[in-house]
Amino acid sequence: MKRLAYFPGCAMKDQARPDEAGTLHALALLGYEIAEIPRWNCCGTVYSLAQDDLMRHVGPVRNLLRVQGMGEKRVLALCAMCYGTLARSARFVQEPERLARINAFLDTEEDFRGGIGVVHLLTLLRDEVGYEKLPSHVKQSLNGLKVATYYGCMLLRPREFAVDDPDRPEVMERVLEALGAVPVPFPERTECCGAYLTVGRKDIVEERVGRILRSARGGGADLVVTTCPLCQFNLTERRPPEAPPLPVLYLGQVLGWAFGADEPTIAALLVGQPTPGEPVSSGGAR
């Protein structure tokens, strides 16, 4: 078993529980001993764009400090937003002067020494597990299910923290292919869902969500997959009446199902598909 420090983030303990459950199920089968960070705090969510807003980095850095306290060198995030915020702060404190100021502020903690890496589930599967390892763990193949891989913005922007090529990402497609799904052409897959405008400007979010779902349906998708709880919320709760009624699941739910966990939505979608359970050879419709 490989020990891996894990930062859940607030959503995984509330709205996004199914994502966490599926992911942890799969990671255990892949040989990871998941160690949740003790006393973690909110990642900081929307990171500040101000150059000198040191205060906004205190929260994320405190989490990285807990990882250091565990004696670990890196930390896993599942949520696209948590990943972005933690990765950004890890980089922010690479500059010694900023690190010194944060440490001076955190006067009741041991000093943060930096050097903690932040990984996302997708990069872990690609860079460490390897796509080719995934099929051998598949207990129930996605069996040709047509999926639309929705990245949104947080996984790919800003460029320094992108989990993949921001213009032509493929990591989510490759993972889903390895599980037996068929990714469909989906031009709007990296478009923003509207994010926090969901609070004050529902109209803008609805317009975008409608466009994203039409694009997914246009490619022939039966299911939309995402890694962000806010995207998931917007794509399901803010869809305009005329938008295609596609189900939206987290990557962790899909991964968990393929690795043998229960997931009623996928089971229902696969009813009527040919020969369930047979691994389907991958090969992109991309």
Next chain:
Amino acid sequence: MNEVTVFIMGKGYRVPAGLTIMKAMEYAGYRLTRGCGCRGGYCGACATVYRLKGDYRLYADLACQTPVQDGMYIAQLPFTPAERPPYALQDLAPEGQTLLALFPELARCVACNTCTKACPQKLEVMDAVQAALRGDIRQVAELTFDCVSCGLCTMRCPAEISHHHVWQLARRLNGAYLTPRAKHVQERVQEIAARKFAVELDAFMSMDRDVLVAAYKAREIEA
């Protein structure tokens, strides 16, 4: 007499060492009509901030529980303005988003931990805010069980959260919905309703006041 010098609201006084801040203020001539209650560390009325010479920290504590030190600069905070939105407990559900919906400023927490440092009860205040953010009501209730509502965390918080009101709601939700009912209490209530103790209760109800007072004073008190 062993004395120390303290500065109360900027003015220096020689007071006997070993006094609490509250007693030192009274020794110096203050008559406390606010910022003083139980004198036992329970009511949270005596919130006080102070600095020590040569130390950048701003300390926060309860005046009735904290001994004076030489060179202390003291100011009391008898009242903390704090926002508590109106709610009816019976209309609320003990769910993830309930606290955040009533106290949206929780989401402004930057995890600076200043609240924790201010808490005279040594509670993990920031952890409780974080638990509230992710909707873990039971955790909030447990972490804040010993809160005395002194308001010191609230006065120090850069996110302007009204902590003790959040805690109170969490404990109410926890008590009303998440804690298992005590079976023996329910049984006893039913017994009383069924007039199992009718003879005894009726006797008290018809007692003369003097007799009742005497009976109360003579009651057996559990150790």
